Structures are given as C-alpha cells and as structure tokens.
Amino acid sequence: MANPSLLILPGDGIGPEVMAEVRRVIDWFGANKGLTFDVSEDLVGGASYDKHGTPLTDAAMAKAQEVDAVLLGAVGGPKYDDLDFSVKPERGLLRLRKEMDLFSNLRPAQCFDALADFSSLKHDIVAGLDIMIVRELTSGVYFGEPRGIHKEGNERVGINTQRYTESEIARVSRSAFELARKRSNKVCSMEKANVMESGVLWRDVVQEIHDAEYPDVELSHMYADNGAMQLVRAPKQFDVIVTDNLFGDILSDCAAMLTGSLGMLPSASLGLPMANGRPKALYEPVHGSAPDITGQGKANPIACILSFAMALRYSFDEGDNADLLEGAVQQVLADGARTADLMGPEGGTPISTTEMGDAILAAL
Amino acid sequence: MANPSLLILPGDGIGPEVMAEVRRVIDWFGANKGLTFDVSEDLVGGASYDKHGTPLTDAAMAKAQEVDAVLLGAVGGPKYDDLDFSVKPERGLLRLRKEMDLFSNLRPAQCFDALADFSSLKHDIVAGLDIMIVRELTSGVYFGEPRGIHKEGNERVGINTQRYTESEIARVSRSAFELARKRSNKVCSMEKANVMESGVLWRDVVQEIHDAEYPDVELSHMYADNGAMQLVRAPKQFDVIVTDNLFGDILSDCAAMLTGSLGMLPSASLGLPMANGRPKALYEPVHGSAPDITGQGKANPIACILSFAMALRYSFDEGDNADLLEGAVQQVLADGARTADLMGPEGGTPISTTEMGDAILAAL
Ligand SMILES: CC(C)[C@H](C(=O)O)[C@@H](O)C(=O)O
Numbered sequence: 041m042a043n044p045s046l047l048i049l050p051g052d053g054i055g056p057e058v059m060a061e062v063r064r065v066i067d068w069f070g071a072n073k074g075l076t077f078d079v080s081e082d083l084v085g086g087a088s089y090d091k092h093g094t095p096l097t098d099a100a101m102a103k104a105q106e107v108d109a110v111l112l113g114a115v116g117g118p119k120y121d122d123l124d125f126s127v128k129p130e131r132g133l134l135r136l137r138k139e140m141d142l143f144s145n146l147r148p149a150q151c152f153d154a155l156a157d158f159s160s161l162k163h164d165i166v167a168g169l170d171i172m173i174v175r176e177l178t179s180g181v182y183f184g185e186p187r188g189i190h191k192e193g194n195e196r197v198g199i200n201t202q203r204y205t206e207s208e209i210a211r212v213s214r215s216a217f218e219l220a221r222k223r224s225n226k227v228c229s230m231e232k233a234n235v236m237e238s239g240v241l242w243r244d245v246v247q248e249i250h251d252a253e254y255p256d257v258e259l260s261h262m263y264a265d266n267g268a269m270q271l272v273r274a275p276k277q278f279d280v281i282v283t284d285n286l287f288g289d290i291l292s293d294c295a296a297m298l299t300g301s302l303g304m305l306p307s308a309s310l311g312l313p314m315a316n317g318r319p320k321a322l323y324e325p326v327h328g329s330a331p332d333i334t335g336q337g338k339a340n341p342i343a344c345i346l347s348f349a350m351a352l353r354y355s356f357d358e359g360d361n362a363d364l365l366e367g368a369v370q371q372v373l374a375d376g377a378r379t380a381d382l383m384g385p386e387g388g389t390p391i392s393t394t395e396m397g398d399a400i401l402a403a404l
Numbered sequence: 405m406a407n408p409s410l411l412i413l414p415g416d417g418i419g420p421e422v423m424a425e426v427r428r429v430i431d432w433f434g435a436n437k438g439l440t441f442d443v444s445e446d447l448v449g450g451a452s453y454d455k456h457g458t459p460l461t462d463a464a465m466a467k468a469q470e471v472d473a474v475l476l477g478a479v480g481g482p483k484y485d486d487l488d489f490s491v492k493p494e495r496g497l498l499r500l501r502k503e504m505d506l507f508s509n510l511r512p513a514q515c516f517d518a519l520a521d522f523s524s525l526k527h528d529i530v531a532g533l534d535i536m537i538v539r540e541l542t543s544g545v546y547f548g549e550p551r552g553i554h555k556e557g558n559e560r561v562g563i564n565t566q567r568y569t570e571s572e573i574a575r576v577s578r579s580a581f582e583l584a585r586k587r588s589n590k591v592c593s594m595e596k597a598n599v600m601e602s603g604v605l606w607r608d609v610v611q612e613i614h615d616a617e618y619p620d621v622e623l624s625h626m627y628a629d630n631g632a633m634q635l636v637r638a639p640k641q642f643d644v645i646v647t648d649n650l651f652g653d654i655l656s657d658c659a660a661m662l663t664g665s666l667g668m669l670p671s672a673s674l675g676l677p678m679a680n681g682r683p684k685a686l687y688e689p690v691h692g693s694a695p696d697i698t699g700q701g702k703a704n705p706i707a708c709i710l711s712f713a714m715a716l717r718y719s720f721d722e723g724d725n726a727d728l729l730e731g732a733v734q735q736v737l738a739d740g741a742r743t744a745d746l747m748g749p750e751g752g753t754p755i756s757t758t759e760m761g762d763a764i765l766a767a768l
C-alpha cells in the first residue's frame with residue numbers, strides 16, 4: 041500500500057520555523073514506528089504572493105485536494121497589510137478551507153497542568169479546562185454573497201452576507217454531537233437567535249438534529265454574547281461548543297486565551313470522507329504568524345506539533361501514536377522546558393524553537 | 405423653563421425591581437438638588453407584548469422620541485422564547501435604538517476597587533481597569549436587508565446582511581475620538597478587515613476620520629478575534645475601543661465580565677442632538693432581565709442607578725451630580741454593602757434590592 045501523503049504549507053512569519061520541528065517529528069515516526077509519510081511542500085499566504093502574485097496557486101490547491109492531510113503553519117503579516125483584499129495572505133487559507141469543504145473546525149481549548157499559572161484567569165477557574173469548540177468553517181459571513189464595497193450616491197458602502205443553509209448547519213452539528221459522545225456528552229450551541237434570523241435557523245436545525253439523531257447528548261443553547269461572558273466567568277461549564285464561522289472565530293480565540301498558552305493550541309479542519317475513507321483535512325496551530333518574533337528562534341513549535349498529533353488521530357486513525365506524541369509534550373513541559381512565550385513572572389532562561397523540538401524528540 | 409423629561413421603561417424580569425430604586429434616586433435629586441424631572445412610564449419587551457401583543461407600541465415609541473432621555477430596565481425571558489421573531493421582546497429594544505437613531509452605545513467596563521476580587525481574572529490584571537467600549541448601535545447585521553429565512557429547493561436558508569455606510573462609520577468613530585480626548589486619548593478600532601469587506605471599509609473610514617479630524621488621538625486597529633484575546637490577556641492596554649454592532653455586542657460583554665461585576669455596569673446609547681441641544685438618549689444596565697432571580701428582591705440595582713448617573717452626565721450636563729451619585733455608590737461598596745451577586749467566596753449576608761437603594765440614598 042502506498043504511504044499516506046502529507047502536504048506541508050509552512051506559510052508566513054514563524055510558520056516555516058515551527059514547521060521545521062514538525063518535520064523532525066514526522067521523520068521520527070517514520071524511523072521508529074514504521075509510519076512513513078510521503079511529504080511534499082508548497083507555498084501559501086504572503087510567501088506564495090511574493091513568488092507567484094497569488095496567496096495560493098492552482099497547483100498548490102490541486103495538491104491539497106489530492107493528499108491525505110495538509111499541515112499549515114500560519115499566514116499573514118504587516119508586510120501584506122496594504123495588499124488588495126483579493127490577494128491578501130488570508131485568502132489562500134480561506135480558499136483551502138472552502139474548496140476542500142472543511143466544514144468542521146475543531147479547536148480544543150485545553151489548559152495544560154504545568155502551565156495553568158500562565159493564564160490571566162485565576163488558577164481554579166482554568167486548571168483542568170478542556171473545551172472543544174466546533175466552528176463551522178466553510179460558510180456564513182466569511183463566504184456569503186453579495187459582498188464588497190460599492191458606491192451609493194457619493195458614499196462608500198461595505199457589505200457582507202451571513203448565509204446558512206439547513207444542510208450546512210446539520211452537518212457541523214452532527215460533527216459536534218459525535219465528538220461530544222466521545223467526551224462528556226454535552227453540547228452548547230451559540231448564536232444570536234434573538235437578533236438574527238440566521239441564528240433562529242441555526243438554533244432550530246441544531247435542535248432538530250439533536251432530537252432526531254442524538255437525543256442522548258445533553259444540548260443547550262446560548263446567545264453568543266452570553267457565551268463570551270460565560271467563557272470568561274466559568275469556562276469549565278462547557279464540554280463541546282458548536283457555533284458558526286464568525287462567532288467561532290472570536291469565541292475560540294477567547295477560549296484559547298483563557299488557557300494562557302496560545303503557543304500550545306492545535307486545530308483540525310475536517311471535511312467529507314475521501315475515496316479512501318479518510319476525511320479531507322487540514323491541521324494548523326491556533327496562533328498566528330507572529331511577525332514580531334519571526335526568524336529569532338523564539339517561536340514555540342508545540343501548537344504545530346500537536347496539530348500533527350491531531351492529524352495522526354483524525355486522519356490516520358493512529359490514536360495511540362497521537363497519545364504518545366501528546367504525552368511527550370506533556371512530559372517536556374512537566375520537566376520545565378519553556379520557550380519564550382511560556383516564561384512566567386518568575387523568569388528563567390527560555391529555550392529555542394529547535395531546543396524544544398530536541399526535547400520532544402528526546403521524550404519520544 | 406419646563407422640567408427635563410424622562411421616560412421610564414422598566415421592561416421584563418428584574419427590570420421593574422431595579423427601576424423602582426432608580427425612581428427613588430430620581431426623587432432624591434428632585435428634593436435635594438432642585439433637579440426635578442417630569443417622569444412618565446410605559447411598557448417595553450415581553451411586558452408590552454403581554455398587554456398589547458407587540459414589544460413596543462407606537463404610542464410608547466412616540467413618547468420615547470419626545471422625552472429628553474429614556475431609562476430602560478431589561479427585556480426578554482424564557483417565557484417569550486417561542487414567540488415569532490417579529491414580536492420577540494428584543495424587537496422592542498431594537499426598534500427604540502433604530503428609530504431614535506442611537507448610533508453611539510457607550511459601555512464602560514470598569515473594575516470597582518472594592519470588587520476586583522470578584523473577577524475570574526487575577527487581581528493585577530483587572531484592578532483599576534477602565535475601558536470605554538463605543539459600539540455602533542443602529543446598523544450592521546442587526547438591521548441590514550435582505551434578512552430572513554426562506555426555502556431554496558427543499559431546504560431552509562437563513563440570511564442576514566452586514567452593511568455599513570461610510571457616514572455610519574464616520575459618526576460613531578467621531579464619538580469614540582471625542583471620548584478618547586476626555587480620557588487617555590487612545591482609540592483601538594476592531595473589525596475583521598482580513599476577511600470582510602465591510603471591515604475593510606470600517607478600518608479605512610476610521611483611519612480617514614482620525615487623520616483629518618483627530619490626528620492628536622492615538623489610533624490602532626485590531627482584528628476582532630485578536631481583540632477578544634487581548635481583552636482576556638491584558639485588558640488594561642485599552643482606553644477606548646470602537647467597533648461595530650455585532651462585534652460590540654460580544655466584545656463588550658466579554659469586557660464587562662472581566663470586571664467580575666456585571667450587576668454594576670451601566671450603558672448609554674446616544675444619537676443626534678435634538679432641538680434643545682440634548683442628544684437623543686437611552687440609558688440601560690448591561691445586565692439582562694435575569695429571570696432566575698426575578699421577584700425575589702435579590703437583584704442589584706446599581707447598574708441601573710449608574711445608568712441614571714450617565715443620563716445626568718450625558719443628557720443633562722450635570723457632571724457634578726453624576727459624580728455625586730457615582731461617589732455614593734463607591735462609598736456603599738467600600739462600606740461593604742453587597743447584594744447577592746456580589747457575594748464572594750468568603751460569604752456573608754446579602755442585602756436586598758431595596759436595602760441597596762436605601763444605602764445609596766443614605767450615602768447621598
Ligand atoms: C487568518 C484568518 C483568516 C482566520 C479566520 O478569521 O478564520 C484566523 O483568524 C483563524 O481563526 O483561523
């Protein structure tokens with residue numbers, strides 16, 4: 041049987057640096073666990089724009105469609121701030137999500153024991169936190185038409201369209217309910233049904249899918265503004281949260297920051313099963329391209345490495361190897377390995393991106 | 405000269421209970437400061453629906469247009485969850501905002517010294533916090549057309565429209581810059597210009613107004629998802645935040661919860677100047693109708709009382725009397741008066757809504 045295939049898109053800023061450590065981890069699994077991947081690499085974001093004048097070439101898009109999983113670093117940076125909207129680095133990422141139809145974005149917000157004190161929240165509020173945010177990723181105001189800026193009389197008007205179909209809501213809620221069954225069996229759905237009709241439909245469809253197919257899962261609904269409050273007030277009340285593309289963007293970042301260690305958080309974006317049964321999939325850290333520390337060896341590669349662990353689990357059914365890798369990360373943290381972003385008030389000497397990679401390989 | 409006029413709309417849930425305390429405060433200013441208001445009262449939200457079949461009658465709407473300021477308690481409750489979208493309690497509030505053209509919603513997120521330990525965030529992160537969120541309140545996805553749920557083939561589709569005109573963005577940014585000049589002279593504007601064209605226009609117009617009219621104010625821009633993170637990570641970096649209706653809804657609730665004392669936070673919604681020079685204005689607490697504690701005398705009236713203090717300041721140019729009232733609130737807190745929502749882990753005996761009103765009157 042052919043080796044499973046991976047496309048690596050390091051992207052911009054610290055993307056290439058953290059991805060270099062992931063490649064070493066991939067190689068380790070090849071050498072030690074007989075898990076050999078066919079790895080190819082291409083450009084996305086500003087890096088692609090610089091070379092090709094587009095944030096994602098058709099060739100790279102085609103490759104992403106063919107491989108078993110895509111690993112992405114990060115996109116964007118101030119250098120590209122003044123680019124036209126249509127060629128911004130982010131468009132490369134959004135094209136991947138849309139054309140691969142990656143409708144289910146899993147964003148765990150997990151507080152690592154060794155790092156609970158890095159949170160701006162009190163220890164007891166976040167210690168042991170383990171939330172899974174399931175964000176719809178291919179629709180909503182990110183992609184709805186009409187959109188754009190036009191003139192009306194002598195003033196400009198900016199328009200975007202929030203649009204959700206019943207089937208789009210149904211498929212992402214199924215994915216949330218499925219996940220909940222493997223966790224604490226609780227789903228909270230968030231929208232603004234008190235203000236937006238798209239939110240009314242969202243709430244209705246989630247409830248219908250629940251009642252028809254997942255009556256065993258505990259379901260609640262919350263307005264998204266209250267959701268933001270509850271995340272800050274008492275985040276441990278949540279297990280799985282399911283929400284739309286835009287609310288998911290904001291609420292998942294809010295939840296991520298609760299943990300105090302953004303440099304630790306991976307994500308998976310999953311679509312429909314391919315011919316081989318594996319879902320279309322893209323894995324990426326939650327953090328951004330961090331232009332302020334790019335090229336200094338300061339970046340924390342853990343979020344990107346844990347994204348590969350998610351790939352092992354969700355794309356390759358290698359739950360044991362995912363556990364192994366996640367365990368190695370826990371261990372190096374427990375042993376006190378800290379990149380610059382993980383320096384607490386008590387200080388200490390941070391290790392470099394590569395040294396963190398070394399430590400994780402050693403722990404493996 | 406005629407007395408200034410106030411329309412009181414207690415609304416639903418704890419609205420009437422907290423508003424009763426505000427009325428006593430209003431009376432105090434009449435008796436002791438020669439500040440006599442002509443006060444009338446009407447229904448809004450579910451209370452109006454129950455009586456009239458609509459969350460706001462045309463008569464109440466007309467009254468709101470005529471008075472110098474409206475004071476609103478809260479709207480909504482589970483009892484009304486299954487009402488048709490068009491008559492939900494929230495529609496009454498949204499109609500007031502829209503028809504009075506209250507485009508500038510001021511939401512202070514202030515951490516009261518005596519209460520800093522109620523926050524779920526660490527003391528040093530929030531002690532002394534004083535942010536002003538300026539939320540656009542009459543446009544965006546809350547009001548954009550087309551909207552609604554329709555059938556396409558055999559599935560339902562939910563649509564809302566995010567729409568901003570240049571002049572809508574310009575006027576709310578002016579109001580943010582004006583406020584900043586009276587504070588720490590810093591404005592941070594939040595949108596998703598990397599994903600939404602309406603965000604691109606937002607960013608451009610805020611920058612243009614800044615460069616042309618407020619070059620002395622320090623202006624920065626932030627993506628709204630990062631804004632949510634930064635609010636959780638280090639909220640004291642902000643002075644004034646200006647953002648659109650939907651982001652403002654979520655980010656201001658997130659910011660409010662940072663303070664740990666939602667029952668303390670007022671808001672002002674301001675429009676254009678009327679013939680008498682006063683702005684159209686509505687004042688309301690940030691908290692909701694709290695159906696779980698309604699009718700038990702447990703509600704904290706402070707947010708609603710401080711909303712009246714904002715009315716004194718922004719509608720009636722009575723800054724000194726506003727200071728006096730705010731000072732009285734600070735004092736009763738320093739003296740240890742606590743309603744049930746302000747009970748910390750150390751416990752104690754909470755006082756009732758009326759007792760809190762008594763304490764504030766005594767301090768005055
Ligand atoms: C980079 C940007 C387009 C993206 C988004 O808004 O979805 C990012 O914030 C994210 O959450 O993955």
Ligand SMILES: CC(C)[C@H](C(=O)O)[C@@H](O)C(=O)O
Pocket residue numbers: 234235265480494497498653
């Ligand atoms: C009650 C509701 C319509 C309202 C809103 O969404 O604006 C509330 O959440 C608020 O923030 O004032």
